[in-house]
Amino acid sequence: MHDTQIALVTGASRGIGAEVAQQLAHPGTRVINAPDIADETAAESVIADIRHRFGRLDTLILNAPGVLEHDARAAIRVNRDAQRRIVELAMPLMPIGGRVVFVTSHQAHFYPHKAVPKGYAPIAASMRAGETAMYGMRYEFNRRGIHFTVVSGNMIDGAYFAPPPSADGFAAAVAGAAQSEYHPGIVYVGGGSQYLCSA
Numbered sequence: 001m002h003d004t005q006i007a008l009v010t011g012a013s014r015g016i017g018a019e020v021a022q023q024l025a026h027p028g029t030r031v032i033n034a035p036d037i038a039d040e041t042a043a044e045s046v047i048a049d050i051r052h053r054f055g056r057l058d059t060l061i062l063n064a065p066g067v068l069e070h071d072a073r074a075a076i077r078v079n080r081d082a083q084r085r086i087v088e089l090a091m092p093l094m095p096i097g098g099r100v101v102f103v104t105s106h107q108a109h110f111y112p113h114k115a116v117p118k119g120y121a122p123i124a125a126s127m128r129a130g131e132t133a134m135y136g137m138r139y140e141f142n143r144r145g146i147h148f149t150v151v152s153g154n155m156i157d158g159a160y161f162a163p164p165p166s167a168d169g170f171a172a173a174v175a176g177a178a179q180s181e182y183h184p185g186i187v188y189v190g191g192g193s194q195y196l197c198s199a
Contacts, residue, residue, distance in 0.1 A: 007059035010034040017063040019171030075126035096145030147183040154190025
């Protein structure tokens with residue numbers, strides 16, 4: 001175990017991602033903010049920089065970008081393809097005990113079993129596809145000794161609904177999943193069962 005942990009947070013320039021990065025940042029953790037990971041060159045560059053500077057990556061937090069794509073194809077590129085690509089690039093740098101945390105919303109996690117607001121379906125479908133893609137990588141995670149956790153919050157486009165977790169509270173759940181000595185497969189913030197039972 002290294003004295004300083006290296007964490008990469010995608011979408012950390014604003015919103016929940018910025019909160020997560022702030023909560024992770026302390027003397028024992030070096031936090032790197034990923035650029036637009038939908039840009040293949042930028043994604044490759046940030047991983048190459050981590051390899052050169054640190055030689056490893058302990059934690060990868062896959063947070064939704066600040067701007068959500070409503071076009072179905074663009075949403076898939078951002079929320080599935082880019083997420084899978086950054087994980088594939090990062091895994092060779094991750095030691096046994098490394099962590100991948102995928103951040104999503106209840107609206108996406110439970111899609112299509114639960115109706116979503118008008119216009120949100122492309123986003124929900126693409127984020128669900130991203131989560132499914134991560135589950136498809138579990139064999140490789142297990143083979144490498146990497147822990148994988150999904151954190152799902154009751155939110156949509158940055159708004160929170162009853163029971164309403166604060167931005168700090170949701171970010172704390174994400175940071176907690178990255179730092180906990182336990183490795184839950186999924187963490188619900190804002191009541192997963194309540195969301196399923198809602199109208």
